[in-house]
Amino acid sequence: MHPLVGELRQRILSLRPPIFIVPHVNADVDAVASAVGLQSFLDRHGVESVLFFPSLSAPAAKLLRDFAVDYTTNADVSDKDVLVVDTSSSSMLPMDLSAARRVFAVDHHRGGDLNGCIFDTPSLSEAVAELLMMDGIRDRRAYALLAAGVYADTAGLVAAQPSTLVTLGRLLELAGMGVGDVARLVSHRPSVSERIARLKALRKMEIHRFGEFIVVTARSGAYEGSVAWLFVLAGADVALVAGENRVIARMSDEFMIRTGIDLTDLFSAVSVKIGASWGGHPGAAGMHVADPIAAISAVLSELEKLLQGKGYRFVRKSY
Numbered sequence: 001m002h003p004l005v006g007e008l009r010q011r012i013l014s015l016r017p018p019i020f021i022v023p024h025v026n027a028d029v030d031a032v033a034s035a036v037g038l039q040s041f042l043d044r045h046g047v048e049s050v051l052f053f054p055s056l057s058a059p060a061a062k063l064l065r066d067f068a069v070d071y072t073t074n075a076d077v078s079d080k081d082v083l084v085v086d087t088s089s090s091s092m093l094p095m096d097l098s099a100a101r102r103v104f105a106v107d108h109h110r111g112g113d114l115n116g117c118i119f120d121t122p123s124l125s126e127a128v129a130e131l132l133m134m135d136g137i138r139d140r141r142a143y144a145l146l147a148a149g150v151y152a153d154t155a156g157l158v159a160a161q162p163s164t165l166v167t168l169g170r171l172l173e174l175a176g177m178g179v180g181d182v183a184r185l186v187s188h189r190p191s192v193s194e195r196i197a198r199l200k201a202l203r204k205m206e207i208h209r210f211g212e213f214i215v216v217t218a219r220s221g222a223y224e225g226s227v228a229w230l231f232v233l234a235g236a237d238v239a240l241v242a243g244e245n246r247v248i249a250r251m252s253d254e255f256m257i258r259t260g261i262d263l264t265d266l267f268s269a270v271s272v273k274i275g276a277s278w279g280g281h282p283g284a285a286g287m288h289v290a291d292p293i294a295a296i297s298a299v300l301s302e303l304e305k306l307l308q309g310k311g312y313r314f315v316r317k318s319y
């Protein structure tokens with residue numbers, strides 16, 4: 001059992017019902033699965049809650065349809081207690097929560113500015129699953145969704161920790177599913193617009209060589225995370241994609257292991273220098289900035305400095 005689960009249990013049971021459960025903007029499978037799991041927990045404790053999902057990713061919307069989950073896309077949270085799920089950065093909220101009575105975040109990303117319980121697990125769903133299991137809750141639908149959340153946020157278990165797999169094993173038993181069933185739940189061919197965004201970014205990308213490492217940068221009007229992930233699959237060690245007012249980055253595992261540098265080091269250093277907010281994990285992070293192109297230059301300079309500080313000697317080249 002994760003040491004924070006007991007505290008999470010206590011903190012959310014002290015909120016005032018009805019509790020509005022709100023995931024981050026463009027909520028992914030892990031975010032909505034965690035939200036449904038939290039509602040199941042509150043239900044079993046007789047605490048009224050509302051799933052408020054104003055902004056969903058396509059895979060999350062499909063999963064909610066498949067499981068016939070009821071949620072609202074429009075609500076007034078003035079003077080209400082809000083449970084923010086899968087983010088602790090106010091810049092990732094899908095709406096202004098300044099009129100809420102209390103805002104409490106349940107998250108597993110570093111770098112956020114909101115108060116809450118911040119886990120260090122690869123998925124938030126595994127932490128929420130432990131909360132339900134702690135109270136012996138039986139809810140097959142919630143467990144199936146949470147298994148999907150674990151699978152999705154660990155990129156098909158690639159990023160799982162040993163404890164993730166222990167929790168997933170129990171989740172599968174409780175949901176009566178196999179790993180193949182979960183993989184099918186989250187398998188999703190990207191939409192035409194997402195595939196077009198990826199392909200357009202391939203046409204416009206810039207390749208930078210930092211000695212033995214490759215950094216790829218591009219601009220994309222949408223799906224920046226998907227584009228960045230594609231660059232890593234194509235051979236980039238670091239991918240930086242500029243959106244309208246943000247920079248989304250991915251790093252290969254190999255780069256992090258070899259250099260000991262990850263995106264939390266890089267983005268926390270750069271965000272201080274340029275006055276931006278950021279959130280994310282070692283291998284996947286995002287930064288909110290007014291000028292994303294300038295921010296990418298700052299990230300490239302910082303990366304060069306960090307690599308040289310580790311003893312790598314090279315002259316930067318661009319292709």
Ligand SMILES: [Mn+2]
Pocket residue numbers: 030031086108123124153
């Ligand atoms: Mn997550």
